[in-house]
Amino acid sequence: MKPKTGNNANGLRLLTRGAVYVAMVAVFLVGRAFTQSPTPASDYELKRINLPGATGAVALDYFAHDRATGKLWVPASNTGSVDVIDEKTDAVSQITGFPTGEIERRGKKITVGPTAASIGNGVVYIGNRGNATLCVIDAKTFTRGECVPASPDRDVTPDGVLYVAATHEVWITTRPTLGADPAAAKSLQVFDASDPQRLKWKSKIPLDDLAEGYAVDDDRGLFYTNIEEPGKTVAIDVRSHKIVAEWNPGSSDLQGLALDSARRFLFVACGDHVVSIDAGHGGKVLDSITTGPGLDNIDYSPDRKVLYAAASQAAALTAAKVDDYGKFHLKATVPTAKGARGVVAGKGETAYVIDPAEGRILKLTHK
Template sequence: MGHFASPFTKTCYFLCFFLGPLASLYAQTAQTQATTKALQAITIPGGESGIGFDDLRFSSKLGKALIPGGRTGKLFLIDSKDQSVSSISGFSSKSGYTTGHGEGITSADEGDTVLYVTDRTALRLDVVDESSGLLVAGTALAAGPDYVRYVAPTQEIWVTEPGKDRIEIFRLAKAPKQPPIHADFISVPGGPEALVIDKTRGRAYSNLWKEETVAIDLQSRKIVATWANGCGGSRGIALDEAKGFLFVGCSEGKAVVLNLNQDGKQIASLSSGSGVDIIDYNSTLAHLYLPGGHSATMAIIGVAGSGQLSLLGTVPTAEDSHCVTADANGNAYVCDPGKGQILMLQDNYPVSRK
């Protein structure tokens, strides 16, 4: 015997089959809008006509993001608690912005009591006193700089000079506020692009421009390993020092995980966006940030205990938003060169692993 649908049942069918997809679409749209609103624009004084941002860092001691201001002649500091902006002056400046990031200061890192800042226009390594915020010393660089990193185990400053395929090394003077002293060069044929220091293993890691990543011994200053990284164009680099995961950003729009405990073996990858350059990692959340300058998006990627990657979400950024740094409070700061501002993401995605 057949069963006849009641008017109530027919109404349910209509709601489920016809209105269901619309409800789903509405929910997705609402979620996207909520995600978009999480990007807070932070104004950088004097940046309205554009700033050639590049290497962004976070100072754990100061609790502030370090934002080299390119042509502005200033190093900006964003407080991770309230996003207030302060600045340090005294670097090379220029009135106009022409795109790119070849002017003024573009990289900074913290030492024991000072900040180290590289100036592409002046070809200088500058020293800033953390407590006073004053530029107290500086020394000439042998070539155009890209990244600067303080190497605590050897008390050295390493500056990449990709135009010469090398890293320039400086040792500290007797007093930290005196000019650093040139000590050596490390030849990195085909590189170096990006630089990260692994104190646990006594190594530094950098990319070659295509397909490979190198490991450099901090004591001998020699390349001790070269690994295939799965990238067509190797760009950004980040490190989970405790787990031994090295993350490489590929310009074509991909993140790759190399396992340092397995001699740099590729163990995972995930594709998102395009025009990837600088990447960063939050070890507390186990989240990797992958901005694409061409796609104007940033992927938030979860990293499992095994090193496997999962896409947690993507957020819209801006054209040429190719650089990012993460703080200790779950925020990621993405550069917006065209508007000379910083876009902040409040990362509310769950912790990927303990």
């Protein structure tokens, strides 16, 4: 029997059309997942959590979320305390007794105390700019341990503090103490945290200028920070303490950093926008999203693949989904408060924003 070539050809054409149609539908659905309209701000709830003892402005800066205990650690600076917020009840516990002192900021003297926190191995590390020390607190009992100087010569005070699990170290970005040579702060200070309860100064890593912001890739042993004056982002090997890469994000106003370590996307806050950098392939800028002016510290939820950026002058929090190509897709823009800056991602679709002017934390949750 002769084959029915005509019918087979028609069938093949139908199959081909069907395959093309299925492919087009798949592309449409995938594209729709990333191009759908942003979630309305009304779908988010903004709760104000007042900090104990705050009767006015509080010089809030770096704070941290401990996923293991469900606690948000907020160094409350000029109140001389560290406040701990329970993520379920929003109840606030206070750890008091931290010294305060004067620093100079933009030509003015202000009173500060503890201003930075980082989650370690069963402990929380607190940087106190008021007396230029680095302190240890038990993450469960809230018992305060010993405090050590931020540097052997006591010329610098902690700015950002970050625990580096890959090497069991604590790295700090710094600022000069009042009256000290500003050049002293052009470095990172590194502490041995092999005994989590007892920090020991280990080394100093010289830099071209002041460091701003941080992120760490513990799997690959890389520490990221911005260098202010040259306007560049650098990657430092956490074992050799050598700079292994330098990138230009395209801005002179560099602020916070956040990292998607699985996909190697590094997010850099640049004044009024955030750029996505391909840290695994030469530091190419992949995308940019406008947030409004006044960015500071940003954060990223690896579970939800969502970037959070709070713009203080725009009084808005931007939430953006990040796709597999490092592209941003606006999820929501939520009104906050003038001066509210610095954000930390919590569990699920929860984010926390500092509101220094009112001495409070703004908790954002998806309804």
